[in-house]
Amino acid sequence: MTAPAGDxxxxxxxxxxxxQLKARxxxxxxxxxxxxxxxxxxxxxxIKGTFASGSDIDRFVADVADRHAGAVTVHRGADPEIxxxxxxxxxxxxAMFDLLEWQEGGGPAEYPGFxxxxxxxxxxxxxxxxxxxxxxAELELTRTRIDPF
Amino acid sequence: MTAPAGDxxxxxxxxxxxxQLKARxxxxxxxxxxxxxxxxxxxxxxIKGTFASGSDIDRFVADVADRHAGAVTVHRGADPEIxxxxxxxxxxxxAMFDLLEWQEGGGPAEYPGFxxxxxxxxxxxxxxxxxxxxxxAELELTRTRIDPF
Amino acid sequence: MTAPAGDxxxxxxxxxxxxQLKARxxxxxxxxxxxxxxxxxxxxxxIKGTFASGSDIDRFVADVADRHAGAVTVHRGADPEIxxxxxxxxxxxxAMFDLLEWQEGGGPAEYPGFxxxxxxxxxxxxxxxxxxxxxxAELELTRTRIDPF
Numbered sequence: 001m002t003a004p005a006g007d008x009x010x011x012x013x014x015x016x017x018x019x020q021l022k023a024r025x026x027x028x029x030x031x032x033x034x035x036x037x038x039x040x041x042x043x044x045x046x047i048k049g050t051f052a053s054g055s056d057i058d059r060f061v062a063d064v065a066d067r068h069a070g071a072v073t074v075h076r077g078a079d080p081e082i083x084x085x086x087x088x089x090x091x092x093x094x095a096m097f098d099l100l101e102w103q104e105g106g107g108p109a110e111y112p113g114f115x116x117x118x119x120x121x122x123x124x125x126x127x128x129x130x131x132x133x134x135x136x137a138e139l140e141l142t143r144t145r146i147d148p149f
Numbered sequence: 150m151t152a153p154a155g156d157x158x159x160x161x162x163x164x165x166x167x168x169q170l171k172a173r174x175x176x177x178x179x180x181x182x183x184x185x186x187x188x189x190x191x192x193x194x195x196i197k198g199t200f201a202s203g204s205d206i207d208r209f210v211a212d213v214a215d216r217h218a219g220a221v222t223v224h225r226g227a228d229p230e231i232x233x234x235x236x237x238x239x240x241x242x243x244a245m246f247d248l249l250e251w252q253e254g255g256g257p258a259e260y261p262g263f264x265x266x267x268x269x270x271x272x273x274x275x276x277x278x279x280x281x282x283x284x285x286a287e288l289e290l291t292r293t294r295i296d297p298f
Numbered sequence: 299m300t301a302p303a304g305d306x307x308x309x310x311x312x313x314x315x316x317x318q319l320k321a322r323x324x325x326x327x328x329x330x331x332x333x334x335x336x337x338x339x340x341x342x343x344x345i346k347g348t349f350a351s352g353s354d355i356d357r358f359v360a361d362v363a364d365r366h367a368g369a370v371t372v373h374r375g376a377d378p379e380i381x382x383x384x385x386x387x388x389x390x391x392x393a394m395f396d397l398l399e400w401q402e403g404g405g406p407a408e409y410p411g412f413x414x415x416x417x418x419x420x421x422x423x424x425x426x427x428x429x430x431x432x433x434x435a436e437l438e439l440t441r442t443r444i445d446p447f
Contacts, residue, residue, distance in 0.1 A: 008307050009157050015314065016164060023228035026244065027271070030293065072294055074269045076227045076244055078374045079321035095324065095374055099269070099294075120372045120397070122325070144328065145370055145397075158306050165313065172377035175393065176420070179442065221443055223418045225376045225393055248418070248443075 006087050017134045018082055018090060018127050025136065026075045034065050042128055042135040049141035051110065070106040071116070074099040077123075088129040096121050096141070101149075114148035121145075155236050166283045167231055167239060167276050174285065175224045183214050191277055191284040198290035200259065219255040220265070223248040226272075237278040245270050245290070250298075263297035270294070304385050315432050316380055316388060316425050323434065324373045332363050340426055340433040347439035349408065368404040369414070372397040375421075386427040394419050394439070399447075412446040419443070 021040055028036035038061045045057040052063040078095040085091060100108065101116035108117060121143035128137040170189055177185035187210045194206040201212035227244040234240060249257065250265035257266060270292035277286040319338055326334035336359045343355040350361040376393040383389060398406065399414035406415060419441035426435040 008311060009161070012161050012307070012310050012314070013157060016161070020230050023230045023242075023244075026228050027230070027242065074294060076246070078227060078376060079324050081318050081321045081325070093321075093325065095321075097374070101294075145372060145399075158310070161310050162306060165310070169379050172379045172391075172393075175377050176379070176391065223443060225395070227376060250443075 010087075011084055014084070014090070014129075014134065015082055018092065019080060021127065021134050021136065022077055022080070022092070022094060022123075022125075026077055029064065029068070030073050030075055032065070032068065034061055037061055037064070040136055041139075042130055042137045045136055046138050048139070049143075067109075068100075070104060071100050071102045082127075090127045090134075092123070092125045092127060094123045094125070096123055108148070111148040117146050117148040119143055119146040159236075160233055163233070163239070163278075163283065164231055167241065168229060170276065170283050170285065171226055171229070171241070171243060171272075171274075175226055178213065178217070179222050179224055181214070181217065183210055186210055186213070189285055190288075191279055191286045194285055195287050197288070198292075216258075217249075219253060220249050220251045231276075239276045239283075241272070241274045241276060243272040243274070245272055257297070260297040266295050266297040268292055268295040308385075309382055312382070312388070312427075312432065313380055316390065317378060319425065319432050319434065320375055320378070320390070320392060320421075320423075324375055327362065327366070328371050328373055330363070330366065332359055335359055335362070338434055339437075340428055340435045343434055344436050346437070347441075365407075366398075368402060369398050369400045380425075388425045388432075390421070390423045390425060392421040392423070394421055406446070409446040415444050415446040417441055417444040 024036060025040045028034070028040065038057070041057045043057065047053055047055065047057070047060050051067065052060050055063060076097045078097070080092055080094050082090055082092045097120055099116070099118045102108065107114050111117060121141055124140045124142065125136055126138035127134050173185060174189045177183070177189065187206070190206045192206065196202055196204065196206070196209050200216065201209050204212060225246045227246070229241055229243050231239055231241045246269055248265070248267045251257065256263050260266060270290055273289045273291065274285055275287035276283050322334060323338045326332070326338065336355070339355045341355065345351055345353065345355070345358050349365065350358050353361060374395045376395070378390055378392050380388055380390040395418055397414070397416045400406065405412050409415060419439055422438045422440065423434055424436035425432050
C-alpha cells in the first residue's frame with residue numbers, strides 16, 4: 001500500500017474496508033443477492049471487459065442476474081494490490097478465479113455447446129468513497145485463461 | 150471491518166490475528182498437525198454443516214483425523230469479512246475451496262464409488278479471545294458446490 | 299502477526315507492504331514481466347524447492363523466463379502467516395496454487411508426455427527491507443499435490 005499524506009491508521013481502516021467491499025462483490029453475486037451486489041457500485045460505475053460492458057450499472061446488474069439465473073457460480077479473489085490516490089479514491093488489482101455451470105441444458109452464450117467454464121484473470125478497479133462508504137467506481141476484467149467444459 | 154468503540158490500532162492487530170488464526174486452521178488440517186488444529190478452537194467450540202457436526206470439539210478433531218487418515222487434503226480460504234462485536238468477540242465469513250482425494254481404494258463415505266471431491270462454500274464463524282488469544286468458537290460450513298470425482 | 303517491539307502502526311503498514319510484494323511476485327511471473335519479477339527479490343535471494351533451486355537470483359529469473367516462454371501460467375496465494383523477526387526482517391508462509399499449460403506440443407520437462415499440471419503447496423519465505431523496500435530474501439516451495447494433465 002502506498003499511503004498518501006494523511007493518517008496512516010485511517011488508510012489502514014480504508015484498506016480493510018475496500019477488501020471487504022470486494023468480498024461482498026464476490027459473495028453477493030454468487031448468492032444472487034442483487035440488491036447487495038448493486039450496492040457495491042457507485043451510481044455512475046463503469047464496467048469493462050465483461051459480457052455486459054458499456055451498460056450503465058443498473059443495466060449491468062440486471063444483465064448479470066439474467067445471465068446467472070440458470071447457473072451455479074463461484075467467484076474468488078486473491079492477491080490484492082490497493083493503492084490510495086487520495087483520501088477518498090483508491091485503485092486496485094485483484095487476481096480472480098471463476099467457475100460457472102449452467103443447469104438444465106443451458107450454457108454460456110459465448111461458448112455454444114458447453115455447460116460452463118472455469119476462468120482466471122485480473123480485475124483492475126477504482127474505488128471511491130461516497131457518503132462515507134467505499135464503492136467500486138470502475139471495474140475492468142481482463143482474462144488470462146478460460147476453459148469451457 | 151466495522152470497528153467497535155475502542156482503539157482502532159488494537160482492532161487492526163486483532164483483525165490480522167483472526168486472519169492468521171484461520172490460516173492456521175487450514176494449514177494444520179492439511180498437514181495433519183492435529184494438536185495445532187485443535188488449538189485454533191475454544192474448548193466449547195461448536196461445529197455445524199460438516200460430516201461431524203454436533204460433536205464436541207475434541208471428538209470433532211478426532212473424527213477429522215480419522216476421516217483424513219487416508220487422504221490428501223487441500224483447503225483454502227478467500228475474501229474474509231470480519232466484523233467486531235466487541236473487543237473480545239468477532240464474526241467472520243470466509244469463502245472456501247477444498248479438494249480431498251483418498252488413496253488406495255478409499256473414498257468419501259458420503260460419495261460411494263468416488264475417490265474424492267472438489268468443493269466450494271462459505272464458513273460462517275464466531276471468534277472469541279481466550280487468555281489473550283483469538284480462537285474459533287463457532288464454525289458453520291455451507292456448501293454451494295461439490296464435484297465428486 | 300506477532301509484532302516485535304516498535305510502532306504497531308509501522309508494523310501494520312509493513313505487513314501490507316509484504317502482502318503486496320507477494321502479490322507482485324504472482325502477477326509479474328504470470329504476466330511475464332521479468333524485470334518486475336526480479337525486483338521482488340533481494341540481490342542475494344536464495345530459492346529452494348523449485349525446478350531451478352540453487353541458482354543465483356538472476357539465473358533463477360532467467361530460468362523461469364525460459365521455462366514459461368511457451369506456457370500460460372496461473373499462480374495464486376492464500377492464507378498468509380507473516381511474522382516479524384525485527385523491524386527489517388519478517389518470515390511468512392503462504393498457501394499456493396498453480397496451473398501451467400504449455401502450448402504447441404510443449405510440456406513440463408519433469409512430466410514427459412503431459413501438457414501441463416495443477417499444483418498445490420506452500421511457500422516458506424524470509425523478507426528483508428532493503429533501501430526502504432521489502433524484498434523476498436529466501437523462498438522455499440514445498441508441494442503437497444501435483445496433478446499433471
